[in-house]
Amino acid sequence: MLKQKNLIKKREWDYLFVLDACRFDYFQRTFDDYLDEGNLSKVISPATHTTIWCKKIFGGRRKNDDIVYVSGNPYINSKVPIGKLDARGYFYKLVDVWDSGWNEEKNTVFPQEVIKGVKKAMIKYPGKRIIAHFMQPHAPYLTLDNTTSGSKPEFNIDNQTDNNFFYFLRRKMRNFAAKVIRLIGQRKTWRLREELGIMEPSGPIYEVLNQHGEKELKRAYQKNLETVLEGISGLIENLSGKIIITSDHGELLGEGNNYGHYINGTENELFHVPWLEIKK
Template sequence: MFERDWDVLVLLDTCRPDVAEEVSGGYPFVPSDVPSITSVGSTSWEWLNRTFSEAPNDVVERTAYVCANNFSQQFGDEFEPDPASFGLLDEVWRYGWDDDLGVVPPETVTDRAVDVRRNGEFDRLIVHYMQPHIPYRSLDVGDRADADERGAAQRSVWDLLQMGDLSRADAWDAYRDNLRWVLDDGVAPLLENIDADRVVLSSDHGEAFGEWNLYGHYRHVPAAALREVPWIVTSATDSGQLEPEVEPEEIHLTDDTINERLTALGYQ
């Protein structure tokens, strides 16, 4: 990613080029024929590891990363760099999590990204939204894998798909709706409230809906459904309309809380 030309990189977690094309008619910044690139990973963990571990230190030092993905906790632990190496590492998932939604809502990420872009002095900004990743706001099918009274985890959307209890069409509709959610409440207001000559909309990886008998996403899988991601180039002009209100907080999260949030995202 750092070898490519961009001022602001917007990551829409799990977004595939084909689903972006399906919603293109509603968004002037999404073309009907979406360009794509091959991601360096098929999961967020893999993308983060390969992207930042290989980035030059002086580049990372001039980069701000506003992140809703919990796997940023692995910086300095499972992979480089150390969190202090960034110009700014704003882990929105630590303080902006919505327990009712089971995820960080896109407007919270945008609020922080606008504040960082306006007031920070960084060469580059990465804005990492969790949508269209599960949980799907239009489905109540156990995305969050909450335990019932017997202690058994509810089946995830991927379990339901494989067992035939949820159709691919219904799952895809929910996935596409999550993309509209982040475009409406996240990306559109972001592009109207920052200044940037070159904004790229992309993703860390894709999502499988039965291709090669794959459901969801997994590490080290070279399937196109998981590795091909959008590369949409646009620009942004700050209207000044959005007044950021979200303040970052120093919150200590227990391992149990972090694991609960990973479960909500289908990782446990």
């Protein structure tokens, strides 16, 4: 199986569309309902979290001066580093669609906002390759009522040291939690955390599981995928060149009684992502 990093580094593409947390198997059985061409392969992502994925693929001494990154994901931003990731030095330009296009009701960025960012970038930065990072099929789920409290991330630009310190602590806690998850499964880990009253689990995946069950979670994930593919299909009609659709990492939807994704995950469903090549 080919490594995603090597394929991206070959520089044989004009547009790279990243679908956040997109599993290969769901993509495989869905994409041709929206895209009438393309060669699909299963590839291996280098990471199970966006920040680590971005750093492993695009970090290094040489800046990617030919790439404009249209980001619907707050982790990849032009404002501040997130932990050990400082994407500001990676690309010619970072376009913060996650900031300008944030939907307060759903607490995410809709595909159309990223598509608007791509169209503007094409005009403003002619001759540059474009990466567009879509938040879907990652939760929150667009077809469900939003029950998760939250808002657009606010970064404290004047306090980056504290941001890095707390990121370090959170990462240590996540690493420990990942070890427990591998031993007893995610649902049992959540129950244990609730009973102990520490690190109380929250978020759209946990809430959907509690309120609707695993079947509805899978359906909502599928609908998110369909929504982003529908948006991309319309965008591609107006593009020329080589287009790639892929993902930063996968998602667990019940495998080993685990859900979502986490740093240091080992499951194949977290690493196996789509690589669809389209030539226009």
